[in-house]
Amino acid sequence: MIRVLLADDETMIRAGVRAILAADPGIEVVAEAGDGHEAVELARLHRPHVVLLDIRMPRLDGLGAAEELRTAAPGTAVVMLTTFSEDAYITRALGSGVSGFLLKSGDPRELIAGVRAVAEGAAYLSPTVARRVLDTLGGGRFSRAAEARARLEPLTGREREVVALVGAGLSNQEIAERLYVVEGTVKAHVSAVLGRVGLRNRVQLAILAYEAGLVPGA
CATH class of the missing domain: 1.10.10.10 (Winged helix-like DNA-binding domain superfamily/Winged helix DNA-binding domain)
Incomplete structure (x- = not known):
């Protein structure tokens, strides 16, 4: 069973992502967080295989949380949830040790595929996100x-x-x-x-x- 921690400050987004992941019997959402600090603390407590992090969150954003998770939960893979308006955040996150990027408005099958891939030690880039990254790297x-x-x-x-x-x-x-x-x-x-x-x-x-x-x- 792949254990997932979901962090997003929007309750509706968390509910939608949880519903998508629930369609896969091999994935379990073990905890939810509304900000980066809470995500780090819950990761220490639950030791999930994967943390899905919204890039923009109060108190501590996804980038900061990803950095802290490298030491707080070193065995946990981190995947960033992003939107088209956050290209600058994506390029900054490339150096923070994240395992993947997924588009919030993307195909639900990509979400499941991405979680499974990073849980197995792979890197996963939503094809749409990858193209956006290439277009904005300079x-x-x-x-x-x-x-x-x-x-x-x-x-x-x-x-x-x-x-x-x-x-x-x-x-x-x-x-x-x-x-x-x-x-x-x-x-x-x-x-x-x-x-x-x-x-x-x-x-x-x-x-x-x-x-x-x-x-x-x-």
């Missing part, structure tokens, strides 16, 4: 694509395969099954790639995969 799309391909050029063919599958939202186990290798080999590839391209986490690597055109539909 510089032209063409130049960023060229830069991304150049950063990935030193990688081996297998490492590029792994990067593409990370970008597609697959977990280490799923990548291992796809490539017919053991999960430890995938972990080693991901760690090596992060070090070689100078990135901190899987979400940043997924963005790079999108920029380089390695993810179908990107």
Whole structure:
């Protein structure tokens, strides 16, 4: 059972998200919070597998809560719930160790898929959010694509395969099954790639995969 903590200051949004997640018998919402401070305290108490954080909340926003959760609940994956009007928040969150981004108005199936993916250790980017991130990171799309391909050029063919599958939202186990290798080999590839391209986490690597055109539909 995947245990989820939901944090949003709007009661109606929390009710809607909870209803969507309730459609999956393998997901349980164990607690709800109305602000970032409460989310951090409840995460310490309940130790959920996943925390869904609204970016804009009173007292402590989602970005601040994500930072605190890195030490308060280090085994918990954090997913940001966002809207189209929060592009600047999304780009700031890329460096805060979050595991994914989901659009509040997106397809309910994406919400369930995203929660399942990050619970299994993958990064998950709603395709719509990923495109918005690429459009707002600065510089032209063409130049960023060229830069991304150049950063990935030193990688081996297998490492590029792994990067593409990370970008597609697959977990280490799923990548291992796809490539017919053991999960430890995938972990080693991901760690090596992060070090070689100078990135901190899987979400940043997924963005790079999108920029380089390695993810179908990107």
